[in-house]
Structure formats: C-alpha cells, structure tokens
Amino acid sequence: xxxxxxxxLLLGVLLSAVSLSAQAVSQIRASGYTDLDGNFVRENVxxxxxxxxxxxxxxxxxxxxxxxxxxxxxxxxxxxxIGLLELKVLGQIDNTAQGAKSNAEIxxxxxxxxxxxxxxxxxxxxxxxxxxxxxxxxxxxxxxGGTANxxxxxxxxxxxxxxxxxxxxxxxxxxxxxxxxxxRRFTGNVDADIGAxxxxxxxxxxxxxxxxxxxxxxxxxxxxxxxxxxxAASESGTFGIPIxxxxxxxxxxxxxxxxxxxxxxxLRQKRGLA
Numbered sequence: 001x002x003x004x005x006x007x008x009l010l011l012g013v014l015l016s017a018v019s020l021s022a023q024a025v026s027q028i029r030a031s032g033y034t035d036l037d038g039n040f041v042r043e044n045v046x047x048x049x050x051x052x053x054x055x056x057x058x059x060x061x062x063x064x065x066x067x068x069x070x071x072x073x074x075x076x077x078x079x080x081x082i083g084l085l086e087l088k089v090l091g092q093i094d095n096t097a098q099g100a101k102s103n104a105e106i107x108x109x110x111x112x113x114x115x116x117x118x119x120x121x122x123x124x125x126x127x128x129x130x131x132x133x134x135x136x137x138x139x140x141x142x143x144x145g146g147t148a149n150x151x152x153x154x155x156x157x158x159x160x161x162x163x164x165x166x167x168x169x170x171x172x173x174x175x176x177x178x179x180x181x182x183x184r185r186f187t188g189n190v191d192a193d194i195g196a197x198x199x200x201x202x203x204x205x206x207x208x209x210x211x212x213x214x215x216x217x218x219x220x221x222x223x224x225x226x227x228x229x230x231x232a233a234s235e236s237g238t239f240g241i242p243i244x245x246x247x248x249x250x251x252x253x254x255x256x257x258x259x260x261x262x263x264x265x266x267l268r269q270k271r272g273l274a
Contacts, residue, residue, distance in 0.1 A: 145209025
C-alpha cells in the first residue's frame with residue numbers, strides 16, 4: 001500500500017505525463033504559485049508562455065517568471081529556454097518565527113518550467129538508427145523541517161503519441177546531479193515529439209523552518225544524433241536556435257537623448273521666467 005506521502009508524488013507523475021503528452025504543438029512555459037495560508041486557493045500566481053497567442057510564430061526562445069523576495073517569506077523563479085535547451089527552477093519558503101504551513105493537495109509553493117516541440121529528422125542512412133534524448137539535472141536541496149521535492153521528466157517519440165517517458169524525483173538534502181535518458185530507433189526521415197519539464201514543490205513547512213530547492217543550476221537538454229542524421233527543422237523554429245531580443249533602431253538612443261535635452265532646457269527656461 002502506498003504511504004500518505006507517496007500519493008502526491010504519484011499524482012504529480014501522472015499529471016506531468018498527461019500534460020507533456022497532450023501538448024500537440026510546440027510551446028515553452030514557465031509558471032508558479034503559492035498557497036501560504038493553506039486555504040486551497042493559489043496566490044501569487046504567475047505564468048508566461050510562448051507562442052502567445054497559440055499557433056503563431058515564436059517571437060522569443062525563452063520565457064521566465066518570478067515572484068516574492070529572496071529575503072522574504074517566499075520566492076520562486078522558473079525559466080524555459082528552447083534556444084539554449086535549458087530549464088531552470090528555484091523555490092524557497094522562509095518560515096522563521098511562523099507557524100507550520102502545509103497543503104498536500106496543491107502545495108505551499110510550486111514552480112515549473114516546461115517545453116515541447118516537434119522536430120524533423122533527416123537521415124542519409126539506409127538502415128535504422130538510434131537517437132538519444134537526455135536531460136541533465138543539476139541542483140541543491142535543503143529540506144530540513146518539512147516536505148518538498150523536485151521532479152524532472154522528458155518524453156521522446158514519434159508523433160503518433162507513442163512517446164517514451166523518463167522521470168525522477170529529488171528530495172534529499174545536498175547537491176545532486178542526474179541524467180534522464182531516452183533512446184528511440186527510427187528509419188529514414190521522421191518527425192518526432194520532444195518534451196521536458198522541471199518542477200519544485202513544497203508541500204509542508206514546519207514552524208521556524210527554511211526550505212530551498214535550487215534547481216536553477218541549469219537542467220540541460222541534449223539530443224545525440226548519429227553521423228548522417230541531422231535536424232532539418234522544428235515546429236517551433238527555435239529548437240536549439242536562440243531568438244535574440246529585437247534590437248533598438250540605431251537612431252532611437254540619439255532621439256531619446258535629444259528629447260531629454262529638450263525637456264531639461266524647457267524646465268530651465270520656466271525657472272528663469274519665474
């Protein structure tokens with residue numbers, strides 16, 4: 001029989017698997033929330049996704065969110081970068097001089113970063129070939145006086161929905177490294193689903209405890225292709241291709257400087273008349 005602490009973990013696995021496999025289009029998403037008073041209502045909710053609106057070209061290759069204060073009662077941040085193929089998550093509850101907090105249903109704090117895409121593989125090989133998809137997770141946990149866990153998952157497979165999943169939980173104190181890995185065999189040119197998610201969730205904090213999950217040392221995605229196989233395209237158009245912010249027009253800084261000078265001169269003239 002599963003223990004009471006195992007049910008939230010199992011639920012998290014199932015929900016993450018459904019969420020990743022259900023994403024039929026490319027997307028990057030970062031989100032987070034808290035429930036510091038335990039009333040089962042999410043507070044400090046933030047969410048950012050790309051593309052926005054859905055089914056439009058990507059304008060950026062990274063999204064990020066954050067809320068709270070590192071020196072305050074809570075803080076979280078999350079980012080999903082499909083250009084650099086990185087996921088980052090950080091969460092912290094400082095419960096110093098306060099009573100215990102808990103919410104096994106939705107958690108006291110949660111932060112998640114995820115991405116999904118469909119990549120087109122081009123092969124010059126006449127025989128089947130293996131492609132390896134990995135997520136290297138690197139983080140530090142400090143869970144002394146409460147319940148919390150990190151969770152990472154990847155999926156990889158044909159677009160028919162028969163994806164393969166690999167996942168792991170992280171709930172021990174100290175630094176850790178881990179590699180999730182999936183190997184799929186393909187023949188010829190194919191389209192394949194690819195996805196990953198990273199989450200840190202705090203379910204309970206004892207009185208006067210501080211819990212931190214720093215999974216922002218960077219979780220890096222690797223796609224290992226054999227010689228003769230390459231990525232011809234991706235549905236997002238950004239898989240492994242960072243989209244730089246739109247640069248300011250070259251004349252804009254000069255215009256802003258001139259505008260500021262005009263305002264200053266106007267103020268001086270008014271003061272002189274006065």
